[in-house]
Amino acid sequence: MKEGLDPRFALYLSYRAVLIDYASYLLGSREGAEDLVQEAFIKFIPSGGSRTPTARPRSYLFRIVHNLAVDVLRRKRLENLRSAHNAPVWAGSQAAATPEETVLYHESERRAMDIIAGLPEKQRVALEMHRFGGYSVEEVAAHLGVSVPTVYRLIQAAVATVTIRLEQDSGGRE
Structure with a gap:
């Protein structure tokens, strides 16, 4: 030194x-x-x-x-x-170039909201709080009374479920 x-x-x-x-x-x-x-x-x-x-x-x-x-x-x-991985259509608003695309987007968005409403409660709450409410995963974990890794798993499962169901409904158009 x-x-x-x-x-x-x-x-x-x-x-x-x-x-x-x-x-x-x-x-x-x-x-x-x-x-x-x-x-x-x-x-x-x-x-x-x-x-x-x-x-x-x-x-x-x-x-x-x-x-x-x-x-x-x-x-x-x-x-x-x-x-x-680009965000799925239902994850946020996107500018549509034509009236047809606008209609398809709004139909997908409506369908996604229906799918989200049908998710198990903890998955739905975790997804809504984190993705749409702007809450941190720590805040979501505290609200749900679960661990942070569990919140990540809940959100991941919810996103996967919504994405898969939308793809099934659209026949792969999304």
Whole structure:
């Protein structure tokens, strides 16, 4: 470590370059890696403390960087999955170019609302609160008295049911 510096800052200077290289390898982006390494040091060094939090800081820092990179990659994968699947017609209003398309859209929307009304209560409430009411999954979970993963499953099942039934009704036109 460098002499005369705050030990925490000396740690940062000592390991920054190698951690950025490692995070760049994991993320495929140097800019993202730099942000990730800064976040890792914020998590690593306790606020207000003058000593390092562990006897093996290098290993601990690599583990923090790895875990943060996994989180970032997982988040990106979920975002890509969501954007790759276009929202179904019933999920929100879309501009229709012709009167015929407008009629078909409104019929699909009406049919989707009928299907949603026929869902099991917890699925219906979770879908309506989250997708249409703007509530977070945590708020929905608290309202229904279930866990957050259960809310995700309820919403996913509801969306799948509505989408499948609409496709069956339209014979694949959607």
